[in-house]
Amino acid sequence: xxxxxxxxxxxxxxxxxxxxxxxxxxxxxxxxxxxxxxxxxxxxxxxxxxxxxxxxxxxxxxxxxxxxxxxxxxxxxxxxxxxxxxxxxxxxxxxxxxxxxxxxxxxxxxxxxxxxxxxxxxxxxxxxxxxxxxxxxxxxxxxxxxxxxxxxxxx
Amino acid sequence: xxxxxxxxxxxxxxxxxxxxxxxxxxxxxxxxxxxxxxxxxxxxxxxxxxxxxxxxxxxxxxxxxxxxxxxxxxxxxxxxxxxxxxxxxxxxxxxxxxxxxxxxxxxxxxxxxxxxxxxxxxxxxxxxxxxxxxxxxxxxxxxxxxxxxxxxxxxxxxxxxxxxxxxxx
Numbered sequence: 001x002x003x004x005x006x007x008x009x010x011x012x013x014x015x016x017x018x019x020x021x022x023x024x025x026x027x028x029x030x031x032x033x034x035x036x037x038x039x040x041x042x043x044x045x046x047x048x049x050x051x052x053x054x055x056x057x058x059x060x061x062x063x064x065x066x067x068x069x070x071x072x073x074x075x076x077x078x079x080x081x082x083x084x085x086x087x088x089x090x091x092x093x094x095x096x097x098x099x100x101x102x103x104x105x106x107x108x109x110x111x112x113x114x115x116x117x118x119x120x121x122x123x124x125x126x127x128x129x130x131x132x133x134x135x136x137x138x139x140x141x142x143x144x145x146x147x148x149x150x151x152x153x154x155x
Numbered sequence: 156x157x158x159x160x161x162x163x164x165x166x167x168x169x170x171x172x173x174x175x176x177x178x179x180x181x182x183x184x185x186x187x188x189x190x191x192x193x194x195x196x197x198x199x200x201x202x203x204x205x206x207x208x209x210x211x212x213x214x215x216x217x218x219x220x221x222x223x224x225x226x227x228x229x230x231x232x233x234x235x236x237x238x239x240x241x242x243x244x245x246x247x248x249x250x251x252x253x254x255x256x257x258x259x260x261x262x263x264x265x266x267x268x269x270x271x272x273x274x275x276x277x278x279x280x281x282x283x284x285x286x287x288x289x290x291x292x293x294x295x296x297x298x299x300x301x302x303x304x305x306x307x308x309x310x311x312x313x314x315x316x317x318x319x320x321x322x323x324x
Contacts, residue, residue, distance in 0.1 A: 015169050017198045046180060046190075050177065110190055110194070
């Protein structure tokens with residue numbers, strides 16, 4: 001499986017909201033997808049501020065390679081040179097897609113409630129693979145084959 | 156040299172703004188209240204706090220807790236993050252956060268009934284730049300409340316944000 005990874009400089013280079021907007025820009029989300037991602041900006045900023053996205057990525061699974069976006073914080077963000085933020089070669093939010101946000105147990109219920117209205121956005125517990133989130137992603141993906149990304153990574 | 160100084164200040168502003176908001180959300184949650192309202196307003200809050208920290212106009216960011224069902228006296232509590240622009244006169248750019256200060260505050264303050272609500276109020280210098288989504292208001296009185304200073308919770312560059320809470324005396 002092909003995976004595209006990016007590391008986006010966050011606090012103190014960017015505030016959490018600007019970090020999220022940079023991620024949305026990187027994804028090239030347009031129209032409905034962008035509106036959906038803008039609609040969850042608050043909780044996305046919270047999860048970035050809590051640095052859950054430092055070690056576990058925001059993933060976008062859909063047509064084309066899976067995208068994994070990590071955020072850099074502290075000195076790593078200050079020292080980042082932008083080479084990890086290069087544009088993607090495909091538009092991962094075109095067609096059918098699922099974006100998965102990592103979240104610690106303590107904030108999980110709040111985060112899940114905050115994304116409830118966003119059809120393509122799910123929250124997963126830290127340590128849970130994005131494939132498990134994808135498996136529960138709902139009817140829009142029901143007819144697509146599910147791939148155990150973690151198993152493929154191990155192979 | 157100039158660009159280094161500018162970056163240090165900008166980084167300090169972003170660090171302090173982000174972590175003051177992060178701490179306030181933790182206080183809201185730790186005191187038993189829903190964070191949904193604050194999460195919905197995060198973009199506006201972050202824009203205001205960062206803008207007024209950058210311009211040097213932000214005096215304090217205040218979390219007021221009140222009970223909307225009490226028409227006689229709805230005041231229940233208050234948390235102040237007060238900004239000191241000369242906390243480190245020779246600030247070397249170090250950015251830090253003391254989560255223990257927030258934890259201790261939550262522990263000492265205790266919880267509020269779930270019927271309580273809250274709002275965030277920024278006190279600023281006159282003439283501060285306008286930020287979309289913010290409006291003017293008047294703080295509730297703190298008469299009959301006692302202020303408890305906990306300590307500095309967030310610092311960066313020359314900036315420091317100290318935390319205090321109010322309980323009815």
